[in-house]
Amino acid sequence: MTDDLVNAHLKFHDMDAPGGERKVKDMIPRYLAAVERRLPNEQAKDIIAELSEAIASKIEAKEAQLGRAAADDEIADVLKSFGHPVVVASRYSGRDHLIGPQLYPWFWDAQRVGVGLVLAIGLIVLGVRALGADAPISFVFRGIGNILEGAVLAFGMLTVVFVMLERTKTDLRLAARWSPKTLPQDHIRKPRSLFESVFTFAFDIVFILWWVRVIDFPNEVPGRNNSMELHFAEAWAQLHAPILVLALLTAAVHLSDILHPGWSRLRAVISILGHVGGLAVLWVLFRAGPLVSVTASAEESQRAFEVANFINGIFGPVLGIVGLFWAIGMGVEIWRLIQSVRPKIPTASVAI
Amino acid sequence: MPISPEIIETLRLELRRGTLILAVLGALRTEKYGYMLKSELGEQGVEIDEGALYPMLRRLESQGLLTSEWREDAKRQKRFYRLSADGAAALSQLTEEWRGMNRALDRILKESGQ
Numbered sequence: 001m002t003d004d005l006v007n008a009h010l011k012f013h014d015m016d017a018p019g020g021e022r023k024v025k026d027m028i029p030r031y032l033a034a035v036e037r038r039l040p041n042e043q044a045k046d047i048i049a050e051l052s053e054a055i056a057s058k059i060e061a062k063e064a065q066l067g068r069a070a071a072d073d074e075i076a077d078v079l080k081s082f083g084h085p086v087v088v089a090s091r092y093s094g095r096d097h098l099i100g101p102q103l104y105p106w107f108w109d110a111q112r113v114g115v116g117l118v119l120a121i122g123l124i125v126l127g128v129r130a131l132g133a134d135a136p137i138s139f140v141f142r143g144i145g146n147i148l149e150g151a152v153l154a155f156g157m158l159t160v161v162f163v164m165l166e167r168t169k170t171d172l173r174l175a176a177r178w179s180p181k182t183l184p185q186d187h188i189r190k191p192r193s194l195f196e197s198v199f200t201f202a203f204d205i206v207f208i209l210w211w212v213r214v215i216d217f218p219n220e221v222p223g224r225n226n227s228m229e230l231h232f233a234e235a236w237a238q239l240h241a242p243i244l245v246l247a248l249l250t251a252a253v254h255l256s257d258i259l260h261p262g263w264s265r266l267r268a269v270i271s272i273l274g275h276v277g278g279l280a281v282l283w284v285l286f287r288a289g290p291l292v293s294v295t296a297s298a299e300e301s302q303r304a305f306e307v308a309n310f311i312n313g314i315f316g317p318v319l320g321i322v323g324l325f326w327a328i329g330m331g332v333e334i335w336r337l338i339q340s341v342r343p344k345i346p347t348a349s350v351a352i
Numbered sequence: 353m354p355i356s357p358e359i360i361e362t363l364r365l366e367l368r369r370g371t372l373i374l375a376v377l378g379a380l381r382t383e384k385y386g387y388m389l390k391s392e393l394g395e396q397g398v399e400i401d402e403g404a405l406y407p408m409l410r411r412l413e414s415q416g417l418l419t420s421e422w423r424e425d426a427k428r429q430k431r432f433y434r435l436s437a438d439g440a441a442a443l444s445q446l447t448e449e450w451r452g453m454n455r456a457l458d459r460i461l462k463e464s465g466q
Contacts, residue, residue, distance in 0.1 A: 057387035081403075083401070092407045
């Protein structure tokens with residue numbers, strides 16, 4: 001039917017526009033072809049037939065109004081009034097966005113977390129490794145390129161995921177599945193900013209990966225020949241698994257801060273348990289004796305001995321200070337937990 | 353500071369967007385082909401681009417609110433649209449909604465001295 005219609009229209013213009021047939025003949029089929037090749041196959045013929053008829057009707061009305069055949073420019077104006085072929089075809093597709101307004105807020109939230117996580121992990125690893133690099137500045141510049149590539153990749157992957165969700169009309173019902181009751185309780189604990197939560201979680205990930213030896217950091221002690229290396233003493237070996245469990249627990253708590261920033265009793269209990277476990281680990285370390293050893297070449301053995309003594313010497317006060325902070329943190333969490341179960345004092349009504 | 357024409361144009365388009373569907377459904381209580389519909393709406397003061405009208409007609413048809421058929425008219429094949437039974441029910445509900453909003457808006461605008 002399409003070809004018949006187009007041919008009929010061409011014939012119509014051949015008769016009514018002497019001298020201009022060549023261009024008119026060209027313009028309308030070229031316009032229709034430009035639209036058609038962008039349409040879904042199953043609808044293309046039907047849409048083009050209707051579009052062709054609509055163009056012919058409009059030109060016919062124009063000619064009736066002018067009382068003469070439409071000139072090339074006037075026909076071109078009619079075609080322009082229908083819109084650019086890309087725009088016209090896209091309107092028929094029914095899709096004028098990659099990610100619609102339903103998913104868009106979640107898309108940006110996911111990007112902030114996903115890309116933020118990649119950047120934070122990359123920067124932490126780069127910073128620590130740069131400290132032991134021979135040329136730290138050039139090392140950092142090289143590394144930043146890799147981090148940016150990772151961030152772009154993360155952005156692209158998340159975008160693809162959301163485009164797929166949009167295309168498949170997946171309703172995450174995220175906007176419907178919330179309750180004002182689950183919003184953060186500011187009077188108990190001001191929720192961390194998303195940036196802070198993401199950065200903290202990234203630090204947890206880097207620590208866990210380092211602890212299970214997936215990634216390495218330089219352990220050379222700066223010196224004349226770089227022959228001195230720092231090693232954990234035996235005391236750490238028996239604590240490897242408990243520290244890993246505590247690190248995973250901490251990461252889980254920080255992940256929950258990203259996904260569900262509100263304070264909850266469960267989070268408080270987990271946090272208190274984590275603090276108790278952390279203090280137990282500190283206590284074992286405190287009593288264990290030397291925590292690091294330094295190996296070196298024979299000519300630097302005396303200096304290695306002094307370095308090891310110095311580091312082991314400051315470990316005691318450092319462990320004490322960390323323990324004090326954790327004890328305070330645990331006390332605060334316990335206080336919040338008690339506050340949350342105490343009956344609330346009525347407050348003045350809020351005018352809206 | 354005067355409001356920029358772009359902002360006014362955006363607001364105008366947002367205001368018109370939903371009402372165009374109501375105008376199209378209302379006009380198609382009697383059968384029309386695309387160009388006839390556009391012309392009649394234009395005469396009533398509702399201008400709509402062809403680029404928006406034809407995709408809208410197909411969408412409304414795919415939603416079951418319109419039916420269409422190809423037929424010869426003035427020696428050319430034309431696609432005629434008309435309201436389906438579901439379309440008539442939808443039009444009735446939307447009209448009720450529109451009138452309610454119109455009354456409410458009238459009251460608000462009168463109270464604000466517009």
